[in-house]
Amino acid sequence: MAPSADPETSPSISTTNSDLQPFFLLHKAASRKPSSKTRRRIDLSPKPSDASAQExxxxxxxxxxxxxxxxxxxIIKDVLKNLNTTVFDGIDKWVHASFDAIRASRTPDFTTATSMYPIPNNVPIGAQIFTALLFTKNVESVDDISTFADLGAHLRSNGCLVANLTSIDFSAKNGVGGCLKTLLRQFLLAGIDAPEMSILASWYYEQENYDKPLIVIIDDVERCNSSVLNDFILMLREWVIKVPIILVLGVATSVDALRNILCSSACLYLSVCEFNLGTPAERMDAVIETVLLRSCQGFNIGKHVSAFLRNYFLRHDGTLTLFVKALRISTAQQVFSEPLSFVLRKLVNEEGTEGLNGDNNLLREPAIKRALELPSLQRFCETRGNCIDWVSALSELKRLHQLWSSLVMCLYEVGRYRKISLLDLYCEMLKLKPQNFCANDLNLVEKDYATAVHNYQSPGCLQDNGYVGRAFQMLGDFSAMELCKILDRWEMLTRGIAEIHEKVKELQSQMTLEEKQLRHDLRKESKKPTARTYKKDWTSKSTLNEKVASFLQSMFREYIQTIESIPLHEIIFFDNVDNLHTALIGDPRRRIQADLLESRKFLKCSCCSKNDGVLVPSMHHTSIMYTLVQEHGDLVNVHEWFHSFMAVISNPPLQSKKKLRMSPSPKKRKDSKEARTKTDASIQAEFCRAVTELQITGLLRMPTKRRPDYVQRVGFGL
Amino acid sequence: MAKDESPQVSRRTTRASLNSTPNSKAPQEHSKATNPSRPLTIKDLVFRGKSINLDELINSFPGRRAQILELVQFLGPLNSPMIPLFVYGGASTGKTSTVLYMFRHLKRPFIYCSCVSCYSPSILFESILNQILLHRKNESGGYLSAKRCERPSDFVNSLGEALTALIDSLKGNMRKSSPYGRMVYLVFDHLELVRQWDKSDSIISLLFNLYTLLKIPEVGLIFISRVSLDTFQSDTGFVEPFPVYFPDYTEDDLHQIFMSNQANPKLYSSFLDLVLRPFYRITRRVDELSTAFSPLFKKYCEPLGDLVAVPNEDMKRKLFSHLQPFISLSLNETFTISSQPLLKDRNLRKSVFKKPGVCETLDEIDFHMSTSAKYLLISAFLASRNPATLDASLFDSTGGTDNRKKKRKVSEKSIDQKEAKEQEILMKGPGTFPLERLLAIHQCITSVGEYSLDDEELQNGELGADGSDSGSMSDILLQLSSLCSANFITKGGSCPLEGSTRYRSIVSEDVVLKVARSLKFPLSKYLYRR
Incomplete structure (x- = not known):
């Protein structure tokens, strides 16, 4: 009965794959009080599901x-592609330069190249492998899965032969033969039983590829088995003059990682060149800019969701993949939960107000009814003082949204100079309240500015007025050159928005005029004492800066409203954090426990569904066991546990109802006929199986040598 | 001995010079013969390219005169049998090149196998057989070997057959006055790697035994290895190969080696005068030295307008003062981590030019990591460095004061004992820790640091506090796995179900310090200093 007597449990454990992620739950160290330690009951209060409006x-x-x-x-795909193209072009240029260098040193003929012995060269320097290190700048490698495939495609289109290897190919199990096999399969497009470098050499010369470099891309060097990678590099090095192989290594962290992996002799043979991909923050900004601001295609995320995503990005995940996934989920949730979301299609198709007018759906009864319920529309109509005309409200929505995003972009142009990320600005702009903004003028006190800077340094701290205030503050510090550049950018950004565009142009012309004037003055005064010139220069500069700043402020005051005051904002802005949170992160550990306790809901068998909460022998055994565990504390006495399990199993349902409360005496159990039908051995087998299942789900830990008769509960806390 | 040697050598040179005349046609021939479909002949087993005489051979390997003469003597005149040779010496001392050039000089058929390229016994066997059978892997043959050969016994049989056939054809050629003789040589390079292939050393003893197993006197065996014969577990009952030792190069040899093929010998010589002596104390490997020298030489030439001019004394002095800071820097790097040459160029640039400024840029980690991953990394580092017994005192609410008390106690002990302990811990390296300890420390430091989810949520008053709280637990395990894959933390290979997996942080202290600085986390407060 003691677990040491369960021979079938232990082998099943040892055979499990070691790659399996540990799935056990652990105590939270401080937050929970020990009061609940002796007895942990899990109360399941399912959240009321808001099965929302009919379709x-x-x-x-x-x-x-x-x-x-x-x-x-x-859009996202294009953005990411554009971000990478400059790096890819750089790599391509470098590849061809290195290939020329290899070819310049020596071009072996066919027989020499395929012979096994190395070509002795007169130069004392051993041949080096040209290696590009491509830093992905992110510890998580999810974002860059497609990057390397894209790089391969890019190089292929530029006349290179490319093989993409991953760390899976560099496993200790398959050794260097494994990666060579993949390499040959990708180059030769044929499976080779005994992979060898000479095969590659003879293929390379047989196919007359003399003028094409061979590129080997390894996605994530850190994950490779170091000894296999070392062997691979040493092997390549023996052939590098005969077969012009060029390596591209993706490095997630820093150069030190490579040094830790490779032995000195392998490092010696690499001639390294470094390339950097954009940081995740840069990519994030680019995606936000194009998807949420530039395209103005309708769907957008509200302040709660954006703050949640920002926090999650900075604190927990840091990948763009998750952000894109979140966008997708929120798009779906918005579309399916908001009945008026079909309007988004119209906004995307850019048919304008006529299109909106002409659409039948808009005029249908339920649509109008639903629209009337939206508080924002009611407010809008009240202020306008006319009856509800929600088509005009829609066009207003579109206009305001466009204004809003272009102004955010303008501000971002300013913030860019001091490395304010768009993510931060965006989140803050969503939260901005008009009264806050009015207080936040250019004459922001110096002290406030200092605190804002200080807060910025502490990671992930979102301050009211922090970033926007800083951006405005910056406008005062710019030189004339920078201001010109910013105005040019604004001019581009505001194209199509009549209200702002005109004023920007005006400002621009004023700027150039004053600049000319300034230069003229400067030339005149160049011989005079410098202090005075400087002063004049300074004053004129500051007036210019002030002008630009006040322009932006007036624009803000005029056009920026809180999102809530925009009519029909409910259609565009998705702001349900809770839904997104559960969909995005989920809680698998909680789910496992909850489902174990409520197995009857899923099995829907006739016997268990009638009596809820009471253990019946016909229930799933693991479920019975787990329910019984709830009676115990951290440590579960296996013997007791087994007995209570046996009691439940062997008792008929009618009796069990009565008996479960008081611990059933063994004599009564013996009397019951059920007990005889099930032998002890079979019950024990069931018991062992259930224990193992609980262990596999990570809810239990097997007895240790110190306490052989106790199992430990590892999963707590629903 | 010396008396014997000289006539032989002269004989050899004459033959070599004789041979060189018919072979001088070879280059034109083989430029025509690049057609891949041409079947291989015995000629392909001979070293391709222009033949060289003994003097050229000796001249092209400075400091290797004695070894070359010894080898040539062992190989003997044409058609003379030889005992197996074992050529050994440190890395990059010219073993392989010397042996290959010797065959270039002798013009005899040989078969070369590097145990780096032939990474497993079967590949080695098949590669040898392919060469002997004059088989070429090509597309029409499906890139297959001439013979599949997995087991050593099969290999010995097939090798015997193939060699007899080859030697027969060589003998047949002899009658047609072919210059190659009837000897065939097998060269095994990087033999030290074979030891790792199997634990029982069966392949090593097989290779050493080949001479007696084959019983073909026309086969010569040459083993090239980086380690001496003693390190190969010698089995009884085979002819021990005769060792030929390649010693490390002397400073003069290195000077000669580096001076060969230089565009501007005077300039390079003055450069070598500066760098060779300090570097010679660190490494004698030609490849390491040359990788170290090439960026330095570029630096050296930087102030020069043209690289053809011969520098005068004045110029030399100027160049020396220009180069000096870089020498010490790169010396240090070579000395501390042997893999440093990899990035010498970069580091040179970086550290030399950023010295005057504040080292701010070096403080930043140049890759993205989420905040909680950073905290997890710090906690893993702490768990690896600090003894587990001190956790309670370090992370107690009264952590700081308790810590100081502990320290005083330690300092009262005798210094000797303390140093011994220090040494021991240094030798042991970072310790392992179970997941629970990591999570506990993580919980502690996140509650202490400014990083506290609840705090900020109170500030913002908008985010659902419970939402992000419940998510954090599952995240930590995810982040742990991503830190593992980034090679910051290693995982012990026990069963994950048992829950006794032990982790070890292998990240360097510099990186952790940078991470801590980016979080403004007081790492030193929590680090137990012995």
Whole structure:
């Protein structure tokens, strides 16, 4: 009965794959009080599911989602591609330069190249492998899975032969033969039983590829098995003159990682050149700029969601993949939960107000009814003092949204100079309240500015007025050159928005005029004492800066409203954090425990569904066991546990109802006929199986040598 | 001995010079013969390219005269049998090149196998057989070997057959006055790697035994290894190969080696005068030295307008003062981590030019890590460095004062004992820790540091506090796995279900300090200093 007598449990454990992620839960160190230690009951209070509004048209939301998401996806793809192109071009240039260098030193003929012995060269320097280190700048490698495939495609299109290897190919199990096999399969497009470098050499010369470099891309060097990678590099080095192989290594962290992996002789053979991909923050800004601000395609995220995502990005995940996933989930949730979301399609298709007018769906009864319920529309109509005309409200929404995003972009142009990220600005702009903004003038006190800077340094701290205030503050510090550049950018950004565009142009012309004037003055005064010139220069500069700043402020005062005051903002801005949170992160550990306790809800068998909460022998055994565990504390006495399990199993349901409360005496159990039908051995087998299952789900830990008759509970806290 | 040697050598040179005349046509021939479909002949087993005479051979390997003469003597005149040779010496001392050039000089058929490229017994066997059978892997043959050969016994049989056939054809050629003779040589390079292939050393003893197993006097065996014969577990009952030792180069040898093929010998010589002596004390490997020298020489030439001019004394002095800071820097790097040459160029640039400024840029970690991953990294580092018994005192609410008390106690002990302990811990390296300890420390330091989810949520008053709180637990395990894959933390290979997996932080202190600085986390307060 003691677990040491369970022979079948231990082998099943040892055979499990070691790659399996540990899935056990652990105590939270401080937060929970020991009062609940003796007895932990789990109360399941399912959240009221808000099965939301009925649908007007079954396919409509789905189509809307498909349209929206395919748009967004293609935009994101393009953005990321554009971000990488400069780096890729750099690598391509370097590859061809290195290839020329290899070829310049020596071009072996076919027979020499395929012979096994190395070509002795007169130069004392051993041949080096040209190696590009591509820093992905992120510890997490999820974002860069496609990057390396893209790089391969890019190089291939520029006349290189490319093989993409990953760390899986460099495993200790397969050794250097494994990675060589993948390499040959990708180059030769044929499976080779006994992979060897000479095969590559003879293929290279047989196919007359003389003028093409061979590129080997390894995605994530840190994860490779170091000895295999070392062997691989040493082997390549023996052949590098015969076969012009060039390595591209993706490095997630820093150069030190490579040094830790490779032995000195392997390092010696690499001639290294470094390339940097954009940081995750840069990519994030680019995605936000194009998806949420530039495209103005309708769907957007509200302040709660954006703050949540920002926090999650800075604190927990730090990958763009998750952000994109979140965008997708929120798009879907918005489309399916908001009945009016079909309007988004119209906004995307840019048919303008006429299109909106002409659409039948808009005028249908339920749509209007739903629209009337939206508080923002009611407010809008009240202020306008006219009856509800929600088509005009829609166009107003579109206009205001456009204004809003272009102003955020303008501000970002300013903030860019001092490395304020768009993510921060965006989140803050969403939260901005008009009264806050008015207080936040250029004459922001110096002290406030200092605190804002200080707060910025502490990671992930979002301050009211922090970033926006700083951006405004910056406007005062710019030189004339920088101001000119900013104005040029503004001019580009505000194209199509009549209200701002005109004023920007005006400001621009004023600027150039004054600049000319200034230069003229400077030339005149160049011979006079410098102090005076400087002063004049300074004053004129500051007036210019002031002008620009006050312009931006007036624009803000005029056009920026809180999101809540924009009519129909509910359609565009998704702001349900809780839903997104559960969808995005989920809680698998909680789910496992909850489902174990409520197995009858899923099994839906006839016997258990009638009596809820009471243990019946016909229930799933693991579920019975786990329910019984709830009676215990941290440590579960196996013997007791087994007996209570046996009691439940062997008692008929009617009796068990009575008996469970008082611990059933063994004599009574013996009397019951059920007990005889099930032998002790089979019950014990069931018991062992259930224990193992609980262990596999990470809820239990097997007895240790110190306490052989106790198992330890590892998963707590629902 | 010396008397014997000289006539032989002269004989050899004459033959070599004789041989060189018919072979001078070879280059034109093989430029025509690049057609891949041409079948291989015995000629392909001979070293391709222009033949050289003994003087050229000796001249092209400075400091290797004695070894070359010894080898040539062992190989003997044409058609003379030889005992197996074991050529050994440190890395980059010219073993392989010397042996290959010797065959270039002798013009005899040989078969070369590097145990780096042939990374497993079967590949080694097949590669040898392919060469002997004059088989070429090509597309039409599906890149297959001539013979599949997995087991050593098969290999010995096939090798015997193939060699007899080859030697027969060589003998047949002899009658047609072919210059190659009837000897075939097998060269095994990087033999030290074979020891790692199998634990039982069966392959090593097989290779050493080949001479007696084959019983073909026309086969010569040459083993090249970086380590001496003693390190190979010698089995009984085979002819021990005769060792030929390649000693490390002397400073003069290195000077000669580096001076060969220089565009501007005077300039390079003055450069070598500066760098060779200090570097010679650190490493004698030609490849290491040359990688160290090439960026330094570029630096050296920087102030010069043209690289052809011969520098005068004045110029030399100027160049020396220009180069000096870089020499000490790169010396240090070579000395501390042997893998440093990898980035010498970069580091040179970085550290030399950023010295005057504040080292701010070096303080930043140049890759993205989420805040909680940073905290996790710090806690893993602490768990690895601090003894587990001190956790309670370090992370107690009264942590700081308790810590100081402990320290005073330690300092009261005798210094000798303390040093011994220090040494022991240094030798042991970072310790392992279970997941629970890591999580406990993580919990402690996150609650102490400014990083506290609840705090900020109170500030913002907008985020659902419970939402992000419950998510944090599952995140930590995810982040742990991503730190593991980034090679910051290693995982002990025990069963994950048992929960007794032990972790070890292998990240360097510099990186952790940078991370801590970016979080403004007082790392030194929590680090137990012995």
């Amino acid at each position: 007007y048209n079954d396919n409509l939301p789905f189509d809307t989602f498909k349209l929206l998401w395919s748009n967004t996806q293609s």
